[in-house]
Amino acid sequence: MYRTRITDHLILILGSLMMIGPVAVLFLTSTHDAVEVHRHGLMASWGGHFLETYNKVLFEPGGFTGQATGMRMLMNSMILGIGFAVGKIVLSMLAAYAIVYFRFRMGTFFFWVIFTTLLLPLEVRIVPSYEVVQKLGMINTYQGMIVPLLASATGTFYFRQFFKSVPDELLEAARIDGAGPWKFFIDILVPISKTMIAAIFIIMFVYGWNQYLWPMMMTSEEVYFTLVRGIKQIMLVWVGSQIPDYNEAFALAVLAMLPPVIVVVVFQSWFIKGLTESDK
Amino acid sequence: MKRVQFSSASLPYLYLLPQLAIIVIFFYWPSVQAIQSSFYLEDPFGFSSTFVGLDNYTDVLESSSYAEIARFTVVFTLLVTFLSLSLALLFAVKADAVLKGSSSYKTLLMWVYAVAPPVAGLMGVMFFDMHIGPFLKFADAVGWDFRIGLDYFDTAFAMVVISVWKQIPYNFIFFLSGLQAIPKSLREAGAIDCRSGFRRFWTITLPLLAPTAFFLLIINMTYALFDTFGIVDVVVKDKAANNPITLVYKVYMDGFRGGDIGGSSAQSVILMAVVFVLTIFQFRFIERRVHYN
Amino acid sequence: MATITLDKVRKVYAGTMEAVKGVSIDIADGEFIVLVGPSGCGKSTLLRMIAGLEEITTGEVKIGERVVNKIDPADRDIAMVFQNYALYPHMTVYNNLAYGLKNRGMPKAEIDKRVKEAARILEIDDYLDRKPRALSGGQRQRVAMGRAIVREPATFLFDEPLSNLDAKLRVQMRVEIKRLQRELGTTSVYVTHDQLEAMTLADRLVVLNKGNIEQIGAPIEVYDRPASTFVASFIGSPAMNLLDVTSDDAGLKLVTGTGLAGAASGLDRGRYTLGVRPEHLEIADGAASGEGLSLEVTVNVLEPVGAESFVYASFADGGPQIVVRVSSHARHQPGEKLYLKAMPQNVHFFDADTGKRID
Numbered sequence: 001m002y003r004t005r006i007t008d009h010l011i012l013i014l015g016s017l018m019m020i021g022p023v024a025v026l027f028l029t030s031t032h033d034a035v036e037v038h039r040h041g042l043m044a045s046w047g048g049h050f051l052e053t054y055n056k057v058l059f060e061p062g063g064f065t066g067q068a069t070g071m072r073m074l075m076n077s078m079i080l081g082i083g084f085a086v087g088k089i090v091l092s093m094l095a096a097y098a099i100v101y102f103r104f105r106m107g108t109f110f111f112w113v114i115f116t117t118l119l120l121p122l123e124v125r126i127v128p129s130y131e132v133v134q135k136l137g138m139i140n141t142y143q144g145m146i147v148p149l150l151a152s153a154t155g156t157f158y159f160r161q162f163f164k165s166v167p168d169e170l171l172e173a174a175r176i177d178g179a180g181p182w183k184f185f186i187d188i189l190v191p192i193s194k195t196m197i198a199a200i201f202i203i204m205f206v207y208g209w210n211q212y213l214w215p216m217m218m219t220s221e222e223v224y225f226t227l228v229r230g231i232k233q234i235m236l237v238w239v240g241s242q243i244p245d246y247n248e249a250f251a252l253a254v255l256a257m258l259p260p261v262i263v264v265v266v267f268q269s270w271f272i273k274g275l276t277e278s279d280k
Numbered sequence: 281m282k283r284v285q286f287s288s289a290s291l292p293y294l295y296l297l298p299q300l301a302i303i304v305i306f307f308y309w310p311s312v313q314a315i316q317s318s319f320y321l322e323d324p325f326g327f328s329s330t331f332v333g334l335d336n337y338t339d340v341l342e343s344s345s346y347a348e349i350a351r352f353t354v355v356f357t358l359l360v361t362f363l364s365l366s367l368a369l370l371f372a373v374k375a376d377a378v379l380k381g382s383s384s385y386k387t388l389l390m391w392v393y394a395v396a397p398p399v400a401g402l403m404g405v406m407f408f409d410m411h412i413g414p415f416l417k418f419a420d421a422v423g424w425d426f427r428i429g430l431d432y433f434d435t436a437f438a439m440v441v442i443s444v445w446k447q448i449p450y451n452f453i454f455f456l457s458g459l460q461a462i463p464k465s466l467r468e469a470g471a472i473d474c475r476s477g478f479r480r481f482w483t484i485t486l487p488l489l490a491p492t493a494f495f496l497l498i499i500n501m502t503y504a505l506f507d508t509f510g511i512v513d514v515v516v517k518d519k520a521a522n523n524p525i526t527l528v529y530k531v532y533m534d535g536f537r538g539g540d541i542g543g544s545s546a547q548s549v550i551l552m553a554v555v556f557v558l559t560i561f562q563f564r565f566i567e568r569r570v571h572y573n
Numbered sequence: 574m575a576t577i578t579l580d581k582v583r584k585v586y587a588g589t590m591e592a593v594k595g596v597s598i599d600i601a602d603g604e605f606i607v608l609v610g611p612s613g614c615g616k617s618t619l620l621r622m623i624a625g626l627e628e629i630t631t632g633e634v635k636i637g638e639r640v641v642n643k644i645d646p647a648d649r650d651i652a653m654v655f656q657n658y659a660l661y662p663h664m665t666v667y668n669n670l671a672y673g674l675k676n677r678g679m680p681k682a683e684i685d686k687r688v689k690e691a692a693r694i695l696e697i698d699d700y701l702d703r704k705p706r707a708l709s710g711g712q713r714q715r716v717a718m719g720r721a722i723v724r725e726p727a728t729f730l731f732d733e734p735l736s737n738l739d740a741k742l743r744v745q746m747r748v749e750i751k752r753l754q755r756e757l758g759t760t761s762v763y764v765t766h767d768q769l770e771a772m773t774l775a776d777r778l779v780v781l782n783k784g785n786i787e788q789i790g791a792p793i794e795v796y797d798r799p800a801s802t803f804v805a806s807f808i809g810s811p812a813m814n815l816l817d818v819t820s821d822d823a824g825l826k827l828v829t830g831t832g833l834a835g836a837a838s839g840l841d842r843g844r845y846t847l848g849v850r851p852e853h854l855e856i857a858d859g860a861a862s863g864e865g866l867s868l869e870v871t872v873n874v875l876e877p878v879g880a881e882s883f884v885y886a887s888f889a890d891g892g893p894q895i896v897v898r899v900s901s902h903a904r905h906q907p908g909e910k911l912y913l914k915a916m917p918q919n920v921h922f923f924d925a926d927t928g929k930r931i932d
Contacts, residue, residue, distance in 0.1 A: 008374045008377050008378050009378060009381070011370065011371070011374050012371065012374050012375060012378065012381075012385045012389075015367075015370075015371045015374075015385075015388075015389055015448075016385060016388035016389060018445070019388060019389055019391070019392050019445075019448070019449070020388060022403045022404075022407060022445075023392075023395075023403065025407075025414075026403055026406065029406075037412055038411065038412065041411070041412040041413070041414060042406065042407070042412055042413070042414050090298075091298050091299045091302065092299065094295040094296070094298065094299065095295065095296050095298075095299035095300075097295055098291070098292040098293075098295035098296045099292075099296075101285055101286055102285055102286050102287065102288065102291065102292035102295075103285040103286070103287050104287070104288075104292045104293070106293075107292070110296055110300065113300065113303065114296075114299065114300070114303060117303055117307050119552075119555055119556060119559055120307075120311065120552055120555060121502065121506045121507075121555070123506040123507075123509055123528045123531075123532075124314075124506070124528070124531070124548050124551045124552055124555065125307075125310045125311050125314050125548055125552075126531065126532060126535070126548075127314070127531065127532075127535035127536065127541065127544050127545065127548065128309075128310035128311070128313035128314045128317065128545065128548070129306060129310040130536075131310070131313065132305065132306065132309055132310050132313070133306075136305075147302060147306065148302075148306040150302050150306075151302050151303045151305070151306035151307040152303075152307070153303075156299065168284060171284055172284055175284070181286045181288060181291055182291075206393070206394050209396070210394075210395075210396035210397070210399075212396060212397065212398045212509070212510040212513070213509050213510065213513075213532070217536070228396045228398055228399065228510075231396075231398040231399060231401075231402055231510075231514060232398070232513070232514075234402065235402070235405075235514055235517050236517075246406075246412065249402070250406070253399050253402050253403070256396060256399050257394065257395045257396065257399050260394035260395075260396075261391055261394040261395065263394070264390075264391055264393060264394040265387060265391050265394075268386075268387060268390070272390070272453055272457065275453060275454075276453065276454055276457040276458075
């Protein structure tokens with residue numbers, strides 16, 4: 001049989017370092033003060049200013065109007081991530097349920113209406129989308145940030161695949177047991193989809209949290225800034241100043257990646273299952 | 281579909297309504313508007329617009345800067361797709377082969393999936409920065425005067441590196457689960473029939489991975505075309521002038537910064553066409569050559 | 574308790590594929606009916622039409638005095654046991670049994686009483702708090718049965734309920750299902766492709782082929798007097814030997830040429846299919862004599878199965894291979910010549926074209 005060789009481990013260790021190295025350096029550098037970073041470049045050692053820098057980033061207002069603290073941005077990111085994930089799950093479960101479990105005349109037509117959205121990412125229709133949201137008066141609102149992102153079939157597609165794999169007999173048994181459409185959905189289908197829901201929640205949370213372009217266009221008021229949106233602000237400051245606050249910028253970047261990374265690592269097996277089993 | 285289905289006059293429509301409403305308002309309406317306004321010229325203040333037929337398209341397609349950006353986008357897409365797929369495949373094959381530590385490697389190699397593209401971009405900019413970036417020392421050593429954001433090639437180089445780094449985990453996850461789905465009996469049969477591990481990889485493992493690889497090919501092209509927006513935006517720091525940008529970035533620049541709604545819409549429609557072709561290509565041409573079970 | 578009446582029931586899929594072609598059966602109150610046939614014969618479709626899970630294209634299904642064609646499955650007063658059990662994976666055994674009763678709005682105390690009673694009968698009392706995935710195949714099967722029993726329905730419907738069990742459990746559950754049905758006296762319709770299950774369980778068998786009824790009758794009747802070559806080959810294991818023969822003035826001949834002594838009495842000239850079961854062929858001391866069918870064959874192989882053995886043999890001129898049941902102590906060598914005999918009442922004739930029995 002195949003024997004593991006040293007080179008296999010070597011390649012994997014190099015790969016792991018390549019993935020983890022930049023982030024480790026980012027974090028370590030964020031614990032030094034800005035002048036030091038400016039003078040010596042990136043740091044691979046502990047700087048001792050951790051509490052001070054992160055405290056400042058989290059609780060002291062920064063930016064232009066002085067409204068957006070790190071905490072505020074963290075909260076906005078949470079609202080976007082969780083709001084998007086929950087919205088996606090509710091909408092797409094209902095839609096997938098209708099498509100898989102009902103026989104109705106327009107079924108095929110609506111299927112295509114929904115699945116065509118898989119063809120065109122938001123980025124392609126970004127300008128007209130902005131105009132629509134503007135007409136609806138949703139600029140600088142949480143709805144404006146979340147709802148337009150829900151206009152795609154990814155979640156519906158996942159749930160459709162999953163529902164199709166649920167044994168037919170379960171519905172038949174439930175019908176003999178006297179369950180109508182809504183009862184079957186709530187009593188049977190939702191509970192047996194728990195793992196799937198968890199997996200999709202993770203995928204969608206990460207997706208929502210990591211949104212950049214759309215929140216950037218939707219929000220001009222700093223109270224609505226998310227952490228990822230805040231990166232843009234960091235870059236503007238970076239460009240403009242003599243000695244940029246590297247440490248604060250990096251601390252903010254660390255905060256921006258921490259929650260999704262934790263979620264993905266902790267719920268790894270669900271997440272991988274959800275991603276690989278339903279994406280095809 | 282199911283053997284037994286419910287039939288009801290109103291329920292399926294009721295369940296579909298929320299999703300459909302959102303899709304119609306935020307997908308179809310803007311898409312139709314993009315197509316519509318691509319035929320109009322809007323004055324800079326947005327008060328009036330005049331029908332100009334295909335002028336926006338001809339303007340876009342004849343512009344030399346658009347051609348150059350398109351060329352860069354193609355090269356960028358191919359490089360990112362090829363490099364991230366090959367590196368991910370290498371790591372996946374190795375992680376699948378090792379007996380000890382396989383799950384630790386898996387975690388270490390996949391978690392970057394959760395990092396947002398602009399955050400990856402920020403890290404890249406920091407790494408390649410002219411004041412604090414460690415890469416500069418390597419570049420110096422080989423006599424490369426590396427200037428990110430100033431030199432076209434250097435900026436493109438950084439963009440590709442960052443985009444590949446960000447996409448490796450996604451491909452890795454799929455390749456690894458594809459490899460682990462290959463039945464043990466098949467590997468054993470392969471081991472009996474073929475002595476060389478390298479040959480076995482090319483003749484048995486790779487063909488069985490073909491469906492995964494094909495799926496990833498399309499996903500990666502879409503990624504490089506659209507999802508790298510955050511990386512591009514952070515790397516060029518709003519100064520697109522002499523820097524390489526992708527087509528999507530140009531749609532954004534012209535539409536928002538330039539206020540050229542018509543031109544930007546025409547570009548959107550062209551991109552839509554590209555995505556359509558990619559999808560059709562996916563279904564019609566490549567799928568036939570791939571071994572499915 | 575109820576009778577079930579099927580009247581010219583048809584099922585057509587997608588306008589063209591006729592899965593059930595006008596089937597009529599009268600099922601008596603308390604009767605155990607087994608629908609048997611190869612896959613694709615329409616037996617499951619028929620059962621599902623009785624259950625209300627499949628629409629009836631034309632014809633009528635009556636449960637008791639009520640035409641149920643348009644009635645919802647939940648209101649037909651039936652219970653069904655599925656091949657894969659279809660237990661709700663997220664509910665405990667108790668809730669699996671109680672779910673249907675809750676939906677009917679039955680009082681909690683009554684539900685509890687019925688569930689406990691069913692659990693006692695099926696000896697699953699100890700597992701009531703477990704989820705299905707923590708049970709063995711046999712236990713799941715019992716839970717599925719329990720879900721049917723608690724409803725106290727007029728009719729049990731079984732859709733190949735034993736085919737996911739291993740051989741030993743299958744025999745055990747077969748006996749149990751029979752016992753339960755006797756005890757409860759509930760009219761039952763049972764679908765299977767396993768002829769042994771069909772024979773042992775049924776009061777009456779319905780043999781189906783390509784959407785048509787080939788024969789209805791008590792198991793032993795079907796075995797003794799198969800109505801067609803299809804039934805003859807489907808019921809009984811190993812299957813009945815079927816030989817293509819011609820009858821003329823000189824007597825009976827295999828189509829390949831070998832003459833067959835005896836057994837031709839009263840047949841018109843023409844082509845027939847002759848059937849004789851492996852267990853009805855006896856080894857004789859010498860060449861043909863007396864009445865009945867006599868054959869002369871050469872042994873190909875001897876297959877011992879324990880309690881008995883089977884000899885596979887062929888005729889001198891080739892032709893079809895035939896199977897003979899012999900005692901487990903018999904020692905026949907390949908190449909050995911055997912003389913076989915069968916009593917006239919054990920020799921069946923079928924029309925060569927339609928396959929129908931000729932008496």
